[in-house]
Amino acid sequence: MTQPIDEKKGTGATTATTDRGGRKGLREAALSFLVWREKHIKEKNFVLVLALLVGIFSGLAALVLKFLIHTISGLLTAKISVDSGNYLYILLPAAGVILSALYVRYVVRDDISHGVTRVLYAISQNKSRLKKHNIYTSVVASSVTIGFGGSVGAEGPIVYTGAAIGSNLGAAFRMSPRILMILVGCGAAAGIAGIFKAPIAGMLFTIEVLMLDLTTVSVMPLLIASITSATIAYVYTGYEFEFFFAQSEDFYTSRIPFAIALGLVCGFISIYFTKVMNMMEGFFRRFKNRWLKTVVGCVILSGLVFIFPPLYGEGYGSITGLLAGDPSSIVEGSIFYGEGGSTWFILLFIFLLVVMKGFATSSTNGAGGVGGTFAPSLYVGCMTGFIFAYGLNTFILPEGFVLSTKNFALIGMAGVMSGVMYAPLMAIFLTAELTGGYSLFLPLLIVSTISYGTAKMFEPYSIYATRLAKRGELMTHHKDKAVLTLLKVNSVIETDFMPVYPDMTLKEMVDVISQSKRNLFPVINENKALVGVVLLDDIRNIMFRPDLYRKMRVSKFMTAPPGKIEIGESMDAVMKLFDNTGAWNLPVVEKDGSYVGFVSKSKIFNSYRRVLRHYCED
Numbered sequence: 001m002t003q004p005i006d007e008k009k010g011t012g013a014t015t016a017t018t019d020r021g022g023r024k025g026l027r028e029a030a031l032s033f034l035v036w037r038e039k040h041i042k043e044k045n046f047v048l049v050l051a052l053l054v055g056i057f058s059g060l061a062a063l064v065l066k067f068l069i070h071t072i073s074g075l076l077t078a079k080i081s082v083d084s085g086n087y088l089y090i091l092l093p094a095a096g097v098i099l100s101a102l103y104v105r106y107v108v109r110d111d112i113s114h115g116v117t118r119v120l121y122a123i124s125q126n127k128s129r130l131k132k133h134n135i136y137t138s139v140v141a142s143s144v145t146i147g148f149g150g151s152v153g154a155e156g157p158i159v160y161t162g163a164a165i166g167s168n169l170g171a172a173f174r175m176s177p178r179i180l181m182i183l184v185g186c187g188a189a190a191g192i193a194g195i196f197k198a199p200i201a202g203m204l205f206t207i208e209v210l211m212l213d214l215t216t217v218s219v220m221p222l223l224i225a226s227i228t229s230a231t232i233a234y235v236y237t238g239y240e241f242e243f244f245f246a247q248s249e250d251f252y253t254s255r256i257p258f259a260i261a262l263g264l265v266c267g268f269i270s271i272y273f274t275k276v277m278n279m280m281e282g283f284f285r286r287f288k289n290r291w292l293k294t295v296v297g298c299v300i301l302s303g304l305v306f307i308f309p310p311l312y313g314e315g316y317g318s319i320t321g322l323l324a325g326d327p328s329s330i331v332e333g334s335i336f337y338g339e340g341g342s343t344w345f346i347l348l349f350i351f352l353l354v355v356m357k358g359f360a361t362s363s364t365n366g367a368g369g370v371g372g373t374f375a376p377s378l379y380v381g382c383m384t385g386f387i388f389a390y391g392l393n394t395f396i397l398p399e400g401f402v403l404s405t406k407n408f409a410l411i412g413m414a415g416v417m418s419g420v421m422y423a424p425l426m427a428i429f430l431t432a433e434l435t436g437g438y439s440l441f442l443p444l445l446i447v448s449t450i451s452y453g454t455a456k457m458f459e460p461y462s463i464y465a466t467r468l469a470k471r472g473e474l475m476t477h478h479k480d481k482a483v484l485t486l487l488k489v490n491s492v493i494e495t496d497f498m499p500v501y502p503d504m505t506l507k508e509m510v511d512v513i514s515q516s517k518r519n520l521f522p523v524i525n526e527n528k529a530l531v532g533v534v535l536l537d538d539i540r541n542i543m544f545r546p547d548l549y550r551k552m553r554v555s556k557f558m559t560a561p562p563g564k565i566e567i568g569e570s571m572d573a574v575m576k577l578f579d580n581t582g583a584w585n586l587p588v589v590e591k592d593g594s595y596v597g598f599v600s601k602s603k604i605f606n607s608y609r610r611v612l613r614h615y616c617e618d
Contacts, residue, residue, distance in 0.1 A: 055225035073146070128181040154374075247440070265388055273377065290368075417448075
């Protein structure tokens with residue numbers, strides 16, 4: 001007689017078998033499609049389809065991120081009064097950072113900060129591969145951080161998200177590393193296009209910041225992804241610009257000298273902002289206790305936001321107020337409410353916002369929050385442009401000669417962004433697409449170019465690229481450096497050199513030579529540490545003298561290598577060592593000095609040509 005429990009067991013086993021069979025069937029169908037695609041659709045054509053998908057998914061991700069930020073922020077600040085200081089400004093930013101830190105540390109369990117830098121690292125060092133969780137984790141963490149008042153932007157996280165979408169979608173369809181790189185760029189461009197409704201700026205971001213070359217292969221996918229994402233944003237949120245700007249005053253050629261001066265000011269403000277960010281990052285890095293770092297960061301952030309409420313969140317409300325020509329709105333919600341009519345106080349208050357924004361942004365990220373520097377750079381630029389025009393109008397310029405504070409606030413946005421990100425074209429088009437200020441193209445060009453040139457004179461790399469450049473891991477538009485960045489020392493090490501030992505006799509050395517196909521022999525001791533090398537040419541005059549076979553030992557005729565390469569060194573440093581020593585082969589050692597193998601120029605040149613053909617293929 002069959003027992004009921006046996007029936008249940010039988011049913012469960014059948015269900016499990018069916019599930020496994022179903023999954024196996026899906027895998028087989030997917031593999032069949034991949035094989036069919038590889039046979040019937042060329043890679044350069046299929047990448048256009050993937051770019052469209054990347055644009056759709058990244059555009060939707062941007063919508064979700066903006067919705068979450070605005071919903072959380074709206075719910076938390078609905079009852080905050082604008083006519084006095086509110087202690088919620090102390091609690092909310094700290095609460096958001098702590099929640100984000102908890103989520104990252106105990107749920108994500110991976111570092112997801114510095115999104116743009118991590119995308120650059122993936123392109124340069126990880127064959128453009130990003131983890132699957134990056135598709136959503138940055139969206140969750142940054143929406144909480146910014147929604148609760150963290151003084152950062154949502155653009156860095158959406159770039160990370162879009163890049164992860166492109167990387168994982170390309171990997172799912174077994175795209176080559178070269179195509180993966182393009183899809184990562186498509187995702188980043190689509191993220192910017194979707195969150196700002198700025199398709200041209202999105203594409204330029206990929207070219208200038210991520211440093212992807214604009215080739216015949218990459219231009220169409222980048223355009224398709226950016227336009228698709230921006231279209232989704234327009235469909236769901238309307239055709240209004242991100243910031244309302246009504247140009248009520250024309251920009252006259254007589255204002256060009258002031259635009260040049262503003263470009264210089266924005267350049268130095270950009271340098272200051274970058275220095276503060278790097279300094280504070282180093283400050284927080286010194287904390288060994290993660291929770292102490294979070295507490296210190298929250299105290300700094302909450303104190304700054306309480307004294308200067310415009311530092312709360314992305315700060316887009318303050319930008320909108322200045323672009324509308326309403327400087328008095330800047331003190332709303334602060335303990336200084338009522339001082340908005342004082343010219344001196346307005347100038348001082350906005351100047352302090354420019355000074356403190358970098359500290360607020362770095363404290364948010366240093367404490368464990370997740371956000372980017374796009375919005376902060378726009379914010380600082382808007383404040384800088386406004387102060388510049390407002391101060392000149394009030395204290396210096398003669399009556400009747402007035403600079404438009406709205407116009408200069410707008411072009412200041414492009415100036416500081418250009419100087420911080422080293423992306424002048426992106427800054428110009430992003431500012432124009434955000435505000436509709438296309439009629440201000442001339443001053444935008446002037447200010448962005450001068451600001452970029454000024455910042456470049458003092459800092460060789462942008463705020464995103466500095467960390468990687470210091471480690472030699474940054475891929476740039478410079479073809480030689482880009483290819484060397486893609487090459488790894490481990491991939492060119494040769495290990496077929498026969499080792500010898502210091503106490504070996506010349507006879508034993510000759511025996512080793514007879515079995516080797518090389519003319520170079522590493523000398524290692526009992527600890528496998530490299531102590532010297534023997535060149536066949538150096539002993540050719542004694543190796544045929546039997547009378548020396550027992551008398552001479554390797555320690556007598558070995559020589560020191562002209563240089564040593566340590567495992568993990570960048571290929572750029574390796575090539576400099578080759579140039580400095582004039583050697584054709586150099587030994588590779590571990591950190592402790594133990595011998596690994598040799599690297600030859602010929603091997604590097606062969607690998608270089610192979611990577612260059614692959615990297616530059618159109």
